[in-house]
Amino acid sequence: MLDSITKSLNFDPKVFLMQVVMFLLLWGIMKALYWKPVLGRVQSRHDEIERAHTTVEQTRNEIENIRNDYQARILVVETEARTQIQTAIKEAQAERERILAQARADAEATLKEGIARIERDKEEGMAQLRERIANLALDVAGKALGGASDRNALRPLIAERVQSSGGDPARN
Numbered sequence: 463m464l465d466s467i468t469k470s471l472n473f474d475p476k477v478f479l480m481q482v483v484m485f486l487l488l489w490g491i492m493k494a495l496y497w498k499p500v501l502g503r504v505q506s507r508h509d510e511i512e513r514a515h516t517t518v519e520q521t522r523n524e525i526e527n528i529r530n531d532y533q534a535r536i537l538v539v540e541t542e543a544r545t546q547i548q549t550a551i552k553e554a555q556a557e558r559e560r561i562l563a564q565a566r567a568d569a570e571a572t573l574k575e576g577i578a579r580i581e582r583d584k585e586e587g588m589a590q591l592r593e594r595i596a597n598l599a600l601d602v603a604g605k606a607l608g609g610a611s612d613r614n615a616l617r618p619l620i621a622e623r624v625q626s627s628g629g630d631p632a633r634n
């Protein structure tokens with residue numbers, strides 16, 4: 463039966479053996495001339511990709527380190543800025559308190575000066591009032607007594623009376 467199948471397929475063992483030898487010879491030539499360079503190129507490409515992956519990973523690590531360093535620096539700067547702001551606020555508050563204290567002291571000094579000025583003006587006004595009262599009293603006495611009164615003799619008496627009453631004409 464094998465013979466009948468081989469005859470129906472026109473199978474020739476010599477041709478088959480020749481084809482196998484040719485296939486093996488072609489396989490060797492292809493391996494030496496084509497597949498070795500192609501596989502070498504594939505391997506070199508694979509190595510390049512691996513190096514690229516390694517480089518990418520190293521770059522990622524460097525970027526992460528730089529980012530962490532940057533964040534640490536930002537934190538330090540923010541802390542310093544907060545400290546400086548707090549210091550400036552404390553200095554401003556101290557300056558504010560100093561200015562307020564100075565303003566209070568100036569206001570108190572101005573008030574005392576104003577009160578002293580009012581007292582001086584009051585005393586001057588009282589002295590002028592006493593003088594006018596004395597002059598009026600002298601004029602009244604001069605008119606009441608006529609020419610018999612001595613203006614210079616009455617002045618000390620009237621001044622003493624006005625002084626003893628405190629210059630208040632309502633108390634006389």
